[in-house]
Amino acid sequence: MIITSTLIDYTAGLKMGQTDDKRKRKKYLILSLITNLGLLGTFKYFNFFNESFRALFSHYNLMLNIPELKVLLPVGISFYTFQTLSYSIDVYRGVKKPERHLGMFALYVSFFPQLVAGPIERSTRLLPQLFEKKKYSYENFSSGMKQIIWGYFKKLVVADRLAIIVNSVYNNQSEHSGITLLLATLFFSFQVYCDFSAYSDIAIGSARIMGYDLMENFRRPFLAKSFPEVWRRWHISLTTWFKDYVYIPMGGSRVSQSRWLFNVIVVFTISGLWHGANWTFIIWGAIHGICLASSRVFAGIRQWFVHLIRLDRFPRFHNFIRILITFTLFSLLAMFFRANSLSDAFQIAEKVFLLKGSLYVAQTTMLLYGLFGIGFLMMVEIKQEFFDNKFSLFDNRIPIIRHLSYAFLVLIILAVGVFDGGQFIYFQF
Amino acid sequence: MAGSLSTSNSKIYLAYKLVLFIVILLVLDFIGGSLLKYLYFSQQSGDDYSLNYAMDKANEDILLLGDSRIHHGCIPEIFTDILGYSSYNAARGAQSIIFSYAVLSAILKRHNPKIVIVDMPPNGLAKRSNGYDKLSCLLPYYRSHPEIRRFVDLRGSFEKFKLISRVYPFNSTILKSLKERHKPKKDWKGYVPRHKVVRPDIDVANQPADMEGKIIADLDPNLVEAYTGIITKSIEVGAKPFVVILPRYKYPRAELDYKLKSYKVIKKIAADYNVPFWDMSFDTLFYGHNEYFSDMSHFNHKGAQLFSKVLAEKIKAELGDSIVSGNTIVDKSLPDSLSQ
Numbered sequence: 001m002i003i004t005s006t007l008i009d010y011t012a013g014l015k016m017g018q019t020d021d022k023r024k025r026k027k028y029l030i031l032s033l034i035t036n037l038g039l040l041g042t043f044k045y046f047n048f049f050n051e052s053f054r055a056l057f058s059h060y061n062l063m064l065n066i067p068e069l070k071v072l073l074p075v076g077i078s079f080y081t082f083q084t085l086s087y088s089i090d091v092y093r094g095v096k097k098p099e100r101h102l103g104m105f106a107l108y109v110s111f112f113p114q115l116v117a118g119p120i121e122r123s124t125r126l127l128p129q130l131f132e133k134k135k136y137s138y139e140n141f142s143s144g145m146k147q148i149i150w151g152y153f154k155k156l157v158v159a160d161r162l163a164i165i166v167n168s169v170y171n172n173q174s175e176h177s178g179i180t181l182l183l184a185t186l187f188f189s190f191q192v193y194c195d196f197s198a199y200s201d202i203a204i205g206s207a208r209i210m211g212y213d214l215m216e217n218f219r220r221p222f223l224a225k226s227f228p229e230v231w232r233r234w235h236i237s238l239t240t241w242f243k244d245y246v247y248i249p250m251g252g253s254r255v256s257q258s259r260w261l262f263n264v265i266v267v268f269t270i271s272g273l274w275h276g277a278n279w280t281f282i283i284w285g286a287i288h289g290i291c292l293a294s295s296r297v298f299a300g301i302r303q304w305f306v307h308l309i310r311l312d313r314f315p316r317f318h319n320f321i322r323i324l325i326t327f328t329l330f331s332l333l334a335m336f337f338r339a340n341s342l343s344d345a346f347q348i349a350e351k352v353f354l355l356k357g358s359l360y361v362a363q364t365t366m367l368l369y370g371l372f373g374i375g376f377l378m379m380v381e382i383k384q385e386f387f388d389n390k391f392s393l394f395d396n397r398i399p400i401i402r403h404l405s406y407a408f409l410v411l412i413i414l415a416v417g418v419f420d421g422g423q424f425i426y427f428q429f
Numbered sequence: 430m431a432g433s434l435s436t437s438n439s440k441i442y443l444a445y446k447l448v449l450f451i452v453i454l455l456v457l458d459f460i461g462g463s464l465l466k467y468l469y470f471s472q473q474s475g476d477d478y479s480l481n482y483a484m485d486k487a488n489e490d491i492l493l494l495g496d497s498r499i500h501h502g503c504i505p506e507i508f509t510d511i512l513g514y515s516s517y518n519a520a521r522g523a524q525s526i527i528f529s530y531a532v533l534s535a536i537l538k539r540h541n542p543k544i545v546i547v548d549m550p551p552n553g554l555a556k557r558s559n560g561y562d563k564l565s566c567l568l569p570y571y572r573s574h575p576e577i578r579r580f581v582d583l584r585g586s587f588e589k590f591k592l593i594s595r596v597y598p599f600n601s602t603i604l605k606s607l608k609e610r611h612k613p614k615k616d617w618k619g620y621v622p623r624h625k626v627v628r629p630d631i632d633v634a635n636q637p638a639d640m641e642g643k644i645i646a647d648l649d650p651n652l653v654e655a656y657t658g659i660i661t662k663s664i665e666v667g668a669k670p671f672v673v674i675l676p677r678y679k680y681p682r683a684e685l686d687y688k689l690k691s692y693k694v695i696k697k698i699a700a701d702y703n704v705p706f707w708d709m710s711f712d713t714l715f716y717g718h719n720e721y722f723s724d725m726s727h728f729n730h731k732g733a734q735l736f737s738k739v740l741a742e743k744i745k746a747e748l749g750d751s752i753v754s755g756n757t758i759v760d761k762s763l764p765d766s767l768s769q
Contacts, residue, residue: 138439142446365604399446400453407454411461414596415603420562 001039001074006109008035009084010102013091017098025092032088036081043073048277076116078274082241084109087123089245096123104130111212113203117196119217119237126212134211144208146394149409151201156417158373159195162187164418165366170338173348177357181335181348188338189331190374193221196235220381221330225322227288227295230330238274242267261297265289275337280345284336291329369416376412462595468606469569469599473613476521476621477566477605483519483619484535484570491516492536493619494529494659495548498675502728503546504737505618511741512748514543518619523563526553530655531567531580533662538576541666544744547659548675551710554656554691556649568598583651622730623723627678648690656695660702671744672699674708676715676736678722705747714739 012028019025046069057064087108090096099105108127114120169176169184176184200217207214221233231239250263265286272285311318335352339345351357361367383391393405472478491514493503500520508516519532529547536542561583571581571592582588591597599606663670672695699706714735715721721732728736 136440138443138446141443365601365608368604369601399449403446403450403453404457407450407457410454411457411596414458414591414594414600415461415465416601419565419591419597419600420559 001043001077002080002110005036005039005081005084006106008032009088009109010099010105012088013098013105014100016088016091029088029092032085036085036088040077040081042069043071043077045273045277052279079118079120080109080115082120082238082274083122086120086241086245087127090123096127099123099127111207113206113212114200114214117199117203118235119200119203119215120241121214121237125215129212132211137211140208140211144205146406147201147205147208149406149413151198151205152413152417153198153409154194154201154377155198156413156419158370158377159191159198160418160420161366161370161373161416162191162194165362165370166191166338168362170340170344170348173339173344173351176351176360178351178353178355179357180360182352182355183359185335185338185348185352186331187370187374189222189327189334190377192334192337193218193234194373194377220385222327222378223323223381223385224326225319226326227291227329230326231288231292238271242271246270257297261293264293268292279342280336280339283342283345284333287333287336291333372416458595462599465596465599465603465606466569468610469602472606472609474616475605475609475614477569477602478609478616479519479619480521480532480566483517483532484574487517487519487536488515488540489517489618490514490543491546492533492542492544493518493520493546493548494533495520495526496524496550497522498550498727499546499548499673500619501621501623501723502548502675502733502736503740504620504733507734507737508741508744511738512544512745516544516618518617520548520619521566524566525557525561525563525655526652526659527561527580527583527655528564528567530658531564531577533659534576535570535574537662537666538574542663542668544748545659545663545668545670546740546744547656547670547672549656549672549695551674551689551692551695554648554652554694555689556647556652561651565600568592568600569602571598580655620733622733623727624730625723626729627719627722627724629719648694653694653698657698660698660704664702669748670702670704671747672704672706673740674710675726675728676709676712677726678715678719679717679725680710707743709740712739 009032012032015028016025050064050066050068054064054066087096087099087105091098099108104127107130108121108123111121111126111130166184166188169180170188173181197218204214204217215237217235217237219233219236221230224230224233247263247267250266251259252263253260255263266289268289269282269286272281272283272288275281275285306312306318311321332352335348336345339348380394393401394409396402396405469477470481472481489505491505491508491512493499493505493508493516497520500518500522503518503520505516505518508514519529519536521528526547526549533545561580564581564584567577567581570577581592660670660672696706696708709715715732718732721728721735723729723732
């Protein structure tokens with residue numbers, strides 16, 4: 001699979017570079033698009049669409065007898081397909097010169113630290129680095145190791161701990177009350193953030209140790225003050241990919257308001273589908289698109305209301321409220337991302353909004369470990385966001401304090417991390 | 430700083446920094462590990478306290494081994510009253526038979542019991558989806574009990590490296606240690622009572638039971654070895670083993686139970702060593718009587734009292750005179766390979 005993608009895109013790139021005829025260049029781009037999206041569609045989406053159409057047909061008493069495709073989903077297919085596609089599109093646009101060295105191009109597609117779960121790197125950024133002679137650097141080694149340790153903290157102390165609680169609730173959602181499901185949903189948003197950003201941290205850290213600079217993929221998304229800002233901080237490599245290769249070619253924001261609304265919702269719906277072959281992901285993406293669009297449409301009313309209740313007189317408190325609302329909304333939508341099926345998602349949503357019943361906690365210690373992980377994480381992120389030069393432990397000028405801080409972090413991982421070999425969530429994408 | 434150094438000097442600088450970091454880490458690890466160890470071993474009640482007792486102190490004549498069903502289902506005091514032997518419940522929830530074998534191995538290093546009662550769930554020898562994760566409760570004993578190391582090593586090839594740390598063996602124990610230390614509960618010699626009564630109208634169909642999957646599930650050779658090991662080691666030291674399948678309240682698609690590959694092997698191994706095998710899953714005294722159960726498969730305290738009495742009487746009848754004389758109980762049908 002990955003070899004096919006690599007060879008087709010390498011050849012398409014070379015061919016595009018050999019001609020100035022736009023029609024011929026387009027042909028090779030279409031070849032690349034069909035190959036990559038075809039492979040992705042076959043392996044990841046065939047059964048989903050087949051099943052959906054079968055259900056639709058049977059609703060009208062019609063039979064659709066296309067057999068199910070029994071294949072394993074290649075690990076990381078969504079990531080390397082998008083990475084190699086960005087190369088073809090960039091070459092077509094003339095932003096990137098075709099790569100002649102097959103080995104280097106193959107290395108770009110399969111660069112191991114980020115191969116299975118991103119960040120989705122652009123050829124303009126990563127390919128030139130592959131040709132550079134790498135020298136050992138203490139700074140790179142040190143900062144790479146620190147980022148890896150943070151990644152392990154997020155994964156083992158926060159994500160995998162919360163996963164135990166979230167899975168036990170979501171896998172038996174019919175047995176749980178609204179308040180328990182609400183807590184599990186809030187925990188899930190931390191789980192998915194820590195799980196995914198942990199992988200990115202480990203990938204970026206590993207690459208940096210070898211001298212390669214990968215793009216930042218998450219920038220404290222739970223401290224965003226609005227929905228558009230969340231998406232400038234969350235899965236940055238995917239968001240910018242969709243912006244550059246789907247949203248802007250559709251006209252971006254330089255179109256009429258109704259067309260812009262359409263563009264945003266379509267882009268986010270596709271982004272939802274990218275995450276997984278299930279209606280839950282599509283709905284999740286579409287609602288995010290609607291929220292993002294609403295954020296701009298109702299900006300005026302929002303400002304008028306803030307002025308009316310004089311919240312703008314207290315900018316810090318106003319920002320705090322904005323962060324809280326954005327986080328709550330973003331987290332609540334995560335229920336569509338986590339639910340096992342669409343019907344489950346709607347049942348959970350109903351229970352959460354009615355908030356019936358009492359909180360059920362199977363193991364208090366599990367909850368406390370989870371809260372400790374979230375608390376520690378948020379403390380560090382709030383410090384990084386708002387008090388960059390104050391209260392530094394991990395970036396302290398005195399080396400021994402830095403060493404002690406990181407040693408303490410390793411001890412926390414060993415003392416309260418979950419070591420049961422849990423996989424990364426984004427490996428399934 | 431290091432940016433202005435030449436590459437070779439920078440490497441020396443890195444080596445110096447790494448050594449410094451590792452030294453700090455080791456010192457903190459030692460201090461943290463010692464503190465956690467102290468907290469862990471000073472618990473006054475709970476699962477870890479019972480495990481600690483079983484591993485280092487248990488010298489009772491009757492040992493009860495297994496998972497949560499026997500843990501909440503057999504009261505040692507009743508066995509003592511009826512059989513006249515001291516007894517201890519060394520079972521633990523969510524554990525496989527490997528855990529029981531590890532605990533028995535530790536006990537046999539210093540003490541020979543007279544009776545070993547093992548609860549085996551019908552699918553107890555089938556491969557588990559979570560592998561050997563639950564054996565993490567044995568980590569605190571890795572250094573002090575070499576006989577259990579091979580069981581702990583099943584958790585993964587990196588386990589040995591993780592165990593260089595003094596903190597890691599006590600992973601996720603701190604809150605429980607603090608709780609059991611400051612608010613100890615009554616010690617029932619390992620037994621933990623449950624007081625809930627299962628709803629009589631509980632929907633059996635809702636119970637997860639992937640029986641078809643379990644029937645064909647591959648056996649785990651390590652579980653088979655552990656089960657066989659419990660029987661053979663018990664016989665070797667002159668103890669009489671009993672294999673029991675505990676009663677349940679209700680059981681969906683019960684007829685499939687007897688088709689399990691695991692069930693057949695459990696029964697066969699017991700028969701090979703002439704060990705009493707009592708499948709009490711559907712004992713009419715208990716089956717369908719919700720007043721004795723806290724859920725579908727676990728006794729409540731009332732059920733545990735009655736079941737302990739029934740099982741102890743059954744063992745008494747099986748042993749006959751050897752109970753009265755108090756002599757060591759030797760199984761005459763010991764296979765040749767073990768009696769040499």
